[in-house]
Amino acid sequence: MYGKYLFMLCLWPFIAEAHIKLFNVAEYGAITDGKEDNSVSDACNWNGSATVLIPEGTYMLKSVIFKGPCNGSVTFQIKGTLDGQGSATRQKCKNNANCEILFTTMDFDFITNGHVQNLHSIDSKGGHFIVFGCENMTFTDLTLKSPENNHNTDGIKISQTNGINITGVKIGTGDDCVAMISGTKNVRISNVVCGPGHGISVGSLGKNDGETDVEDIVVKNCTFVGTSNGLRIKTWAAPLKKNLKASKFVYEDIVMNNVQNPVVIDQQYCPLHQCDLKVCASSYNVACRNIRGSSKSDIAVIFNCSKDKPCQNITMDNINLWGYSDNGKGRLLLRNYCFEVNGASYGKQSPPSCTPHRATPLSA
Incomplete structure (x- = not known):
């Protein structure tokens, strides 16, 4: 320090x-x-x-x-x-499989009415902040930085917590800028600049027994720069808790700058390909409004849901995403991917939405 x-x-x-x-x-x-x-x-x-x-x-x-x-x-x-001197520690552990490096810079456990502000945290060994079992905490005016190739260096990771406000924060890491996992509720994220990193993510959910729902999340006025994901909800294809759900999300006024996967809902996360794709956690009531910017890949929006539990009430309102090209060949032609999605789209839709298009948006 x-x-x-x-x-x-x-x-x-x-x-x-x-x-x-x-x-x-x-x-x-x-x-x-x-x-x-x-x-x-x-x-x-x-x-x-x-x-x-x-x-x-x-x-x-x-x-x-x-x-x-x-x-x-x-x-x-x-x-x-x-x-955190994470880079030096990782170099020492480079040829030692038993070397433990994933120490968190700061853990906040069971704190009520906490306020964290004006902090610079750099080169963490593992994550910068972990928030567990807290009530009513605010994080503001922070800078959290780790090298992009230092994996598992989440910026702020939240679980079993109710009432989080994150605002005016710059995060660049080798993992999620903000990760919300089991039991995260009532979160407000605004004016965050994320990059590099894996975006602002929910999940993964469903890998461990005893996990609880994630709900009531609002992300507004945020910018993603060169991240692998932008806005992401990720649930395992075969969760141990069969009725686990992620619900009541609003993503609004978001800027994407050269983001690999700008918007993702993946209900079929199964990296080892040994899951029952008919048994999934559910995602519903997700609203995406005023999202604009560039995608590094040719797929702007991915909704990879489940036949057993389709994504429900997914709304896309005024989406303007274009392809990013750094090879002098101009913009990439983008498309969206939807599988088992129920919802609607409103206003401008570029690329064309793969949910039904309607003339006027729903009320907020």
Whole structure:
């Protein structure tokens, strides 16, 4: 962790009336020689509001756990950038199959009313942030960067969480910019720039027993640059929970810039080709509005659904996607692919929609 940026993480278990006390890690023996591990927990035990300050310097950390419940609200101020040094670790592990490198930079577990802002996280070993079992968290004004060839470096990965707001974030990784898996509900994502990476994804869902639905997701005013996917919902062809579903999605005002697969719903995800394609998780109530930009492949929209559980109520409203070419031969001619999709399309449809076209859109 180094540099001059200021990161603030605010955790609010409840509103405390006592005065704010500052806890400076330098006063607890934390040193900036780049060799010592440092932690502090007194702030959590303070009977009131507390601020934990990590001043400028270089601190080499192993796993540091800040564990609650706390007696009052806690704010972390980190005057620096989080550097996971993932590239160096991967190079050391290059010829060692047993080398563990997939450490997450920060985990947020069972936090209520949290606010994370003004943070730079670079070169993570595994994912940058994992959010699990949380309620009402906001992530804003962040920059999360990992090299494109460093796999499994998700930007923000969310599960079993209700109420997430992600806004004003720049993410470039070797995996999903934002991944929403089992039990993710009530998410609002806006003003995010994603690239490189695998896009903003739901799933995969259905691989493990006990997974729960993903629903009520809104993605607005986002831009994808050179990603392998843009907007993606991915469910296994043979989920262990047979009635698992992904539902109530709105994708609106989205820009694609040289994206391999701009819009994807894949209910038949089965990389080993050993699945029963008649047993799928379901996808329904998905609205795509005002999506424009360029596709690197010749397929703009992929709806690969199931005969057993077709995609239901999929609406496409004002879609304008064109082929991207970097070989001087002009734009590629695009097409859409639909299999077992029930829905409708409205307004401009380029390329032509493979769902029925109607004159006027549904009300929002």
